[in-house]
Amino acid sequence: MQIADAGRQVGAGMLDTNQSAVIERPYPRLPYAYFSVGLLMLAYVFAFVDRMALSLVVDPIRSDLGLNDTQVSALAGLAFVVCYVLFSFPFGRWVDHHARPPALTLGVSIWSVAMVACGLATNFWQLFVGRMFVGVGEAAVNPVAYSTIPDTFPPHRRGLAMAIFASGSMIGGGLGVYLGSLLLEWAARTQPVLPLVGQLAPWQILFIGLGLPGLLVALLVHFTLRDPPRRAALAAPATSRDVAAYFGEHRRLFTLMFLGFAGFAISNYAFTVWGPTYFMRVHHFSIAEVGILMGGGFAIFGSGGAIAGGLWADRVQKAGHREAPIRVALHIAWIQFPFFLGAYLCPQPMLAVALFCGGMFCASMIGGVQGAMVQVLTPNRMRGQAGAIYLTVVNVLGLGLAPIATAAMTDYVFGGPAEIGKSLAATSAVALALASLLIVLGMKQAKQRAEAVLDA
Structure with missing residues (x-):
């Protein structure tokens, strides 16, 4: 990246109004552009394969380690999200200042090794630390993607590109549940003995078996992912002070938007973490049946929803609405609500499955627009x-709050494990209502900011 010797733009207002900061450079050729976003998606797939593993083995871990639902939720949420949040900032600064592929290579390597360590854990605190390092590694993925994709695709193609990347979470979630259920059944049936460590519980085999392949992804990223030229070629990378000044100037907008989008995360993480357990406890599905439901649901309805959301946002963008991702997100909140409410409260298993799949499709649309929302509101040089x-914001409130809040309502409000459906319904209802309200309050200001931001 070329940096102007004449000095650095510091003022928050200059960050998005100085037209000389942008150089028209050709974007990478479309075949390689789609290969690169496919590689980013693959990394995201493995991130969610590993992230979903815990939701399959809630009850076995509770039994083997003597835990309650609140402690399991701490493993799923708190342990992961603390490090995910803390390390997203150094990774974000890295991708704004330096080459982006090495950050992703390092991140994938860390979380893959940490998954293996989770499989070797024999008590709560060892598993807690392992989950923390999974969070450290996965903190690299989104900053790399959010910074790389705008430098790889022109504005009218970014919605679809972000949707392809985001679909990795749905595909990964589906594969994690489906392959995980197969691996659990195999481990329970064969009781394999591993070299050096001996015989392990099926849930430990699950973590090891899902973690090791990630090291191959790290090698693929290292050898094939190229760093695209930065679009804002004359602009120096944004310092932390620049970012703080920009967010301070537009603090009302970002407070409303980020908290609003966190509402989607709360609802989505609630069903991601507790959805499999809900169908096993309330509708008496087996692990294999949950694997088919969640695996097929995420892979088909989840990825389809993400792509549909991105295409929808691109269509609205072409119609002249620069704030398209935010406008589309508001409608996504409205259409997913009745599906999830019905799924969680329906006493008929097959109807609950149908409603759940419909809700999953609608909810997954947000994956195709959330990254684009950040991009339309912020200048290129500070997007990491x-x-x-x-x-x-979204992970502290989403992954940090949703699993524990849902579990706490199950344990202390609704009367015990069998009432998990009521807790999920309450979590989604409150989260989506708040998301809608906050986005409506910030829509006018979002439109003005999106039209002001440089986006070459």
Whole structure:
């Protein structure tokens, strides 16, 4: 990246109004552009394969380690999200200042090794530390993608590109549940003995078996992913002070938008963490049946929803609405609500499955627009750090709050494990209502900011 010797733009207002800061450079050729976003998606797939593993083995871990639902939720949420949030900032600064592929290579390597360590854990605190390092590694993925994709695709193609990347979470979630259920059944049936460590519980085999392949992804990223030229070629990378000044100037907008989008994360993480357990406890599905439901649901309805959301946002963008991702997100909140409410409260298993799949499709649309939302509101040279701030908010409130809040309502409000459906319904209802309200309050200001931001 070329940096002007004449000095650095510091003022928050100059960050998005100085037209000389942008050089028209050709974007990478479309075949390689789609290969690169496919590689980013693959990394995201493995991130969610590993992230979903815990939801399959809630009850076995509770039994083997003597835990309650609140402690399991701490493993799923708190242990992961603390490090995910803390390390998203150094990774965000890295991708704004330096080459981006090495950050992703390091991140994938860390979380893959940490998954293996989770499989070797024999008590709560060892598993807690392992989950923390999974969070450290996965903190790299979104900042790299949020910074790389705008430099790889022109504005009218970014919605679809972000949707392809985001679909990795749905595909990964589906594969994690489906392959995980197969691996659990195999481990329970064969009781394999591993070299050096001996015989392990099936849930430990699950973590090891899902973690090791990630090291191959790290090698693929290292050898094939190229760093695209930065679009804002004359602009120096944004310092932390620049980012703080920009967010301070537009603090009302970002507070409303980031908290609003966190509402989607709360609802989505509630069903991601507790959805499999809900169908096993309430509708008496087996692990294999849950694997088919969640695996097929995420892979088909989840990825389809993400792509549909991105295409929808691109269509609205072409119609002249620069704030398209935010406008589309508001409608996504409205259409997913009745599906999830019905799924969680329906006493008929097959109807609950149908409603759940419909809700999953609608909810997954947000994956195709959330990254684009950050991009339309922030200048190119600070999108890595802006993405880190966004991820901090949505993951602290989403992954940090949703699993524990849902479990706490199950344990202390609704009367015990069999009432998990009521807890999920309450979590989604409150989260989506708040998301809608906050986005409506910030829509006018979002439109003005999106039209002001440089986006070459």
